[in-house]
Amino acid sequence: MTVETVLTKRKPLYPDEVGFFPSNPVSDDDIRPFTMGGETVHRITEPRNLEALRFLWALVHKTADNSDYWLDKDEAMEDLKLRARFARFVRNRDGKMELRPKSLTRIDNAKLRQLTDKIIDIICRDVIPGMKKNDLRKEIENMLAGKR
Numbered sequence: 001m002t003v004e005t006v007l008t009k010r011k012p013l014y015p016d017e018v019g020f021f022p023s024n025p026v027s028d029d030d031i032r033p034f035t036m037g038g039e040t041v042h043r044i045t046e047p048r049n050l051e052a053l054r055f056l057w058a059l060v061h062k063t064a065d066n067s068d069y070w071l072d073k074d075e076a077m078e079d080l081k082l083r084a085r086f087a088r089f090v091r092n093r094d095g096k097m098e099l100r101p102k103s104l105t106r107i108d109n110a111k112l113r114q115l116t117d118k119i120i121d122i123i124c125r126d127v128i129p130g131m132k133k134n135d136l137r138k139e140i141e142n143m144l145a146g147k148r
Helices: 025-031 050-065 073-083 109-127 133-144
Strands: 002-008 039-045 087-091 097-101
Touching (some): 025 050, 050 133
Antiparallel strands (some): 087 097
16 A cells, blocks of 8 residues: 655654654665654655665665665666666667666565665675674664664
8 A cells, every 4th residue: 555645754742652663774765864843745655675675774774874886775676676677678768678677666575685685795895895794784783772
């Protein structure tokens, strides 16, 4: 199910209030540029593989922050998906075929796990040589758990 709605970025007003709030550093960074009290449009989905998606985005976010390869996590994700061959050919405006990264919206758990493993391999081989895969995984898991 997908819903598009308008929400306001603000702190909770009441003790029992329920709302949408950032629950990890990546999500917090995503909403930081928006004005407190300002209305924003949201597309809300509830993917079955949310934890795995959170892990992948945290991995890419941490890597982008700790390297000089990309300007931000979005550029890093696009590049890493292309390097991992999670892409397809599409015809551009000039009529030429070009390789573009696929969307993560409909990826199943098995393919997401494969993509994450490929991206970890690419990061440990090309971006942060010498980083061990298990150390990188543990660092991201600790980051998502709120440990620094």
